[in-house]
Amino acid sequence: xxxxxxxxxxxxxxxxxxxxxxxxxxxxxxxxxxxxxxxxxxxxxxxxxxxxxxxxxxxxxxxxxxxxxxxxxxxxxxxxxxxxxxxxxx
Numbered sequence: 001x002x003x004x005x006x007x008x009x010x011x012x013x014x015x016x017x018x019x020x021x022x023x024x025x026x027x028x029x030x031x032x033x034x035x036x037x038x039x040x041x042x043x044x045x046x047x048x049x050x051x052x053x054x055x056x057x058x059x060x061x062x063x064x065x066x067x068x069x070x071x072x073x074x075x076x077x078x079x080x081x082x083x084x085x086x087x088x089x090x
Contacts, residue, residue, distance in 0.1 A: 016037075020041075021045070
């Protein structure tokens with residue numbers, strides 16, 4: 001039992017760390033990760049509760065945003081944004 005617990009905390013050279021998981025989580029949720037990386041990320045999530053919570057929260061947020069009705073911006077909004085961007089570039 002002790003060796004199993006110790007093994008959970010020992011990283012292998014190809015294991016992802018928490019920073020990697022956060023960087024790759026969006027692609028993981030979208031199914032856009034190569035199989036090896038997705039497998040590594042899944043393995044990390046199987047024992048890392050904070051990363052598991054992060055990915056589940058991100059997944060729920062994405063689902064809520066996708067369910068939000070799409071609305072057209074007010075007249076002139078895009079033009080104002082483009083003008084603001086042009087001024088910031090100067």
